[in-house]
Amino acid sequence: MDNNRADVAQLKAHPRSQVLVIGGGINGASTFRELALQGVDVTLIEKADYISGASAASSHMIHGGVRYLENGEFRLVREAVQERNRLLKTAPHYVKPLPTTIPMFSTFSGITAAPLRFLTHKQRATTERGALLIKVGLILYDSFSRDGGSVPRHQFHGRRKSLESQPQLNKNVKYTATYYDAAMNFPERLGLDVLLDGRLAGDNARSANYVEAIGTVDGGVLVRDKISGDEFVLSADVVINTSGPWTDLTNDALGIPTRFMGGTKGSHIVLDNPELFSALKGRELFFENDDGRIVLIYPIKNRVLVGTTDTDADPREPQYATEDDVSYFFHLVAHVFPDVVTDRSQIVFRFAGIRPLPRHDDETPGFVSRDYRIEQGTFGSAALLSLVGGKWTTFRALGEHMANEALALLKKERTVSTTALAIGGGKGFPTTEAARQAWATANSAGLPTERALQLLERYGTRATGFIQAIVAETTDHVLTSTDRYSTAEINYILDNELVVHLDDLVLRRTDLAFIGLLTAPIVEEFADLLAARLGWSTEQRAQEVTRLEKGLSEFHGVTFSETGAAIGH
Numbered sequence: 069m070d071n072n073r074a075d076v077a078q079l080k081a082h083p084r085s086q087v088l089v090i091g092g093g094i095n096g097a098s099t100f101r102e103l104a105l106q107g108v109d110v111t112l113i114e115k116a117d118y119i120s121g122a123s124a125a126s127s128h129m130i131h132g133g134v135r136y137l138e139n140g141e142f143r144l145v146r147e148a149v150q151e152r153n154r155l156l157k158t159a160p161h162y163v164k165p166l167p168t169t170i171p172m173f174s175t176f177s178g179i180t181a182a183p184l185r186f187l188t189h190k191q192r193a194t195t196e197r198g199a200l201l202i203k204v205g206l207i208l209y210d211s212f213s214r215d216g217g218s219v220p221r222h223q224f225h226g227r228r229k230s231l232e233s234q235p236q237l238n239k240n241v242k243y244t245a246t247y248y249d250a251a252m253n254f255p256e257r258l259g260l261d262v263l264l265d266g267r268l269a270g271d272n273a274r275s276a277n278y279v280e281a282i283g284t285v286d287g288g289v290l291v292r293d294k295i296s297g298d299e300f301v302l303s304a305d306v307v308i309n310t311s312g313p314w315t316d317l318t319n320d321a322l323g324i325p326t327r328f329m330g331g332t333k334g335s336h337i338v339l340d341n342p343e344l345f346s347a348l349k350g351r352e353l354f355f356e357n358d359d360g361r362i363v364l365i366y367p368i369k370n371r372v373l374v375g376t377t378d379t380d381a382d383p384r385e386p387q388y389a390t391e392d393d394v395s396y397f398f399h400l401v402a403h404v405f406p407d408v409v410t411d412r413s414q415i416v417f418r419f420a421g422i423r424p425l426p427r428h429d430d431e432t433p434g435f436v437s438r439d440y441r442i443e444q445g446t447f448g449s450a451a452l453l454s455l456v457g458g459k460w461t462t463f464r465a466l467g468e469h470m471a472n473e474a475l476a477l478l479k480k481e482r483t484v485s486t487t488a489l490a491i492g493g494g495k496g497f498p499t500t501e502a503a504r505q506a507w508a509t510a511n512s513a514g515l516p517t518e519r520a521l522q523l524l525e526r527y528g529t530r531a532t533g534f535i536q537a538i539v540a541e542t543t544d545h546v547l548t549s550t551d552r553y554s555t556a557e558i559n560y561i562l563d564n565e566l567v568v569h570l571d572d573l574v575l576r577r578t579d580l581a582f583i584g585l586l587t588a589p590i591v592e593e594f595a596d597l598l599a600a601r602l603g604w605s606t607e608q609r610a611q612e613v614t615r616l617e618k619g620l621s622e623f624h625g626v627t628f629s630e631t632g633a634a635i636g637h
Contacts, residue, residue: 073296075274075276075277075566076293076295078274078276079302082111082274083302085111085274085302085303086108086110086306087110087111087305087306087308088111088112088304088306088308089103089110089113090112090113090281090308090309090318091114091309091310091314091318092112092114092119092263092277093114093121093122093310094259094262094463095123095312095458095466095467096308096310097118097119097262097263098464098466098467098470099310099466099474100263100266100275101263101266101269101467101486102468102470102471103471103475104267104270105265105266105269105483105484105486105489106475108272108475110274111274112263112266112274113275113276113280113281113291113302114277115281116278117277117571118259118260118275119256119576120256121312122312122331122422122424123312124255124575124576125334125336125419125420125422126255126334127334127336127364127373127376128253128255128368129166129249129352129461130151130152130156130163130249130251130460131148131152131461132145132148132212132249133148133459133461134205134206135205135356135362143439144439144462146212147465148459150212151461152219152249152250154464155464155491156219156250158464158489158491159252159261159490160494160499161492161494161524161525161527162253162255162258162261162494163250163251164250164251164253165219165248165249165250166248166366167246168247168351168352169234169244169245169246169351169352169353171230171237171241171243171244171355171404172199172244172245173241173242174199174242175243199224199242202245203245207222219247219248219249220248221247222247222248223246224243224244224245225243225244225246226242227241227242230244234347234348236347236405236408237347237404238403238404238405249352251352251368252460253368254579256575256576256577257526261491261492261494261530262492263566264492276293277566277568278293278294278295278568279291280292281318281321281322282299283321283322283323284322284323284448287303287447287449288303288448289301289304289322289447303450305450305477306451306477306478307322307451308452308470308474309322309452309453309454310455312455313329313422313424315455316383317383322447322452324445324447326443328454328456329383329425329426329427330380331383331422331423331424332379332381332422333377333378333379333380333422334420334423335375335376335377335387335389335393335418335419335420336375336376336389336418337373337374337375337389337397338371338374338418338583338584339374339415340371340414340416340636341408341410344372344410345370345371345372347405347408348365352364352366353365353366355400361377361378362376363375363376363397363400365404369579371584374401375397381422386623387420387422388623389625394412394415398411415625415636416583416584417582417583417584417624417625417626418624418637423459424455424456424457425457440455440466441457442455442456442473443455443456451474451477453474455470468486492530493528493529493530494528494529504521504524507520507524508520508524511535512535513535515535515538520535523535523557533560537556537559537563538554538556538557540556541556541559543555543556544557547590549592550580550585550590552580552585553578555597559597559601561573561577562602563601567598567602570595570598570612571616571619574594574616584636585634586626588628588634589632591616591617592613595612598612599612
């Protein structure tokens with residue numbers, strides 16, 4: 069029997085709660101954490117894996133959104149910059165400062181068109197933004213970040229200094245502006261930490277993945293365990309819909325049709341291109357194409373992430389990073405780094421998803437509001453709160469706002485602030501090299517210091533649990549298929565991180581697929597460990613491998629050669 073279904077048994081034993089959260093992406097997990105910390109009796113269900121869907125298709129950025137200033141979204145930018153600065157302190161294990169450079173090829177371009185776009189949000193850009201417009205935007209952006217200097221203020225440079233710092237930039241560049249935002253090197257693990265914080269907050273916080281809301285029965289939510297097929301009813305005083313791009317579809321299932329959502333697709337590719345990685349000099353390159361779509365290129369885990377597109381998308385349809393998307397990315401890389409060769413053989417991973425944006429009709433996709441709102445309604449005798457919008461950067465503030473509305477409906481007071489509360493392995497995380505060495509020495513429990521440091525880098529201070537499990541498991545050994553993981557480390561993940569399917573482990577608990585190091589032998593060894601831990605039959609194990617390989621090929625462009633090596637496309 070799959071041991072994670074103990075979570076489902078707990079839901080069945082406790083079918084009524086004060087709050088039911090539907091959707092276990094980052095915003096649902098944040099809302100769940102906020103409520104659990106206030107002592108609220110709260111249940112969360114997720115129809116797939118936690119932090120999958122839109123939350124797993126992000127640009128890996130924690131940013132204030134300098135371009136949203138042109139949309140007039142000053143409240144969102146202020147909140148996002150403040151939350152970025154907070155996450156640098158509360159989640160330093162996964163959120164790191166990232167210098168971001170904007171290359172500019174004109175001085176005054178975009179000045180006359182910007183006011184019209186600001187007023188109508190319907191005119192697509194026809195030229196790149198010029199230096200003057202960007203300078204004004206960055207002055208405003210800096211003004212939102214006055215909290216004691218979490219990140220440096222922006223700097224402007226002319227052609228000579230720009231090319232001195234990044235010699236492979238297009239020689240036609242006139243200026244560059246460099247400012248700081250932040251990157252999260254593993255969004256799925258950061259989101260998992262948020263969820264685990266909620267689950268650990270008390271006995272009144274329960275969650276289960278692969279449980280889907282499918283209808284209503286007598287004023288309750290009919291749900292289905294997608295693993296066993298069992299159906300049962302959950303009820304609550306407040307139902308919160310944090311289904312992201314699928315908010316309307318969830319409300320439809322609850323018998324409350326809405327038309328709140330109108331998402332757009334974002335696509336990304338991951339390149340193993342050392343020359344491009346080197347050309348970036350540790351910076352993100354961020355710029356707007358003349359069609360109004362934002363493009364970012366930045367170094368991550370010795371690879372280069374390139375994204376995104378901004379085209380209308382249907383949440384009922386699967387999303388793919390298409391060949392047209394790839395050609396678009398390569399064209400723009402060549403625009404800023406004309407001497408760096410990129411080709412499809414360098415792609416090790418690709419992914420796409422839908423941004424949970426509000427319905428926008430004829431508004432240009434790039435100008436659709438990135439802000440969020442909470443729609444109030446009713447579901448039988450319960451209150452219904454539907455989230456419209458939301459982005460990674462503001463997940464904590466959004467969860468706080470959503471929880472506050474639920475608390476008001478429950479007539480309860482907030483007792484815990486999360487403004488400065490560390491997230492998961494960010495608690496006590498050492499932020500200097502000397503402090504990391506000291507932490508590893510103090511917490512290695514007999515493991516080599518290098519191994520303790522590796523675990524600290526992966527899991528933050530949650531590494532102590534991994535270390536204890538590794539030391540306790542006397543049969544622990546490095547995997548045969550890769551020296552990056554050991555059996556006890558994987559088993560600890562399986563025992564503590566809510567894994568149900570093989571792809572949960574491969575795509576969201578480890579990063580081997582993302583960086584192009586996954587092989588068929590690794591898949592087989594992971595499958596053996598899951599089968600032993602979760603009690604799979606030989607047939608179940610084979611089905612899981614097939615499911616993973618199909619998903620890797622269809623959604624991520626990854627197949628395996630006859631030698632077992634992964635091939636990106």
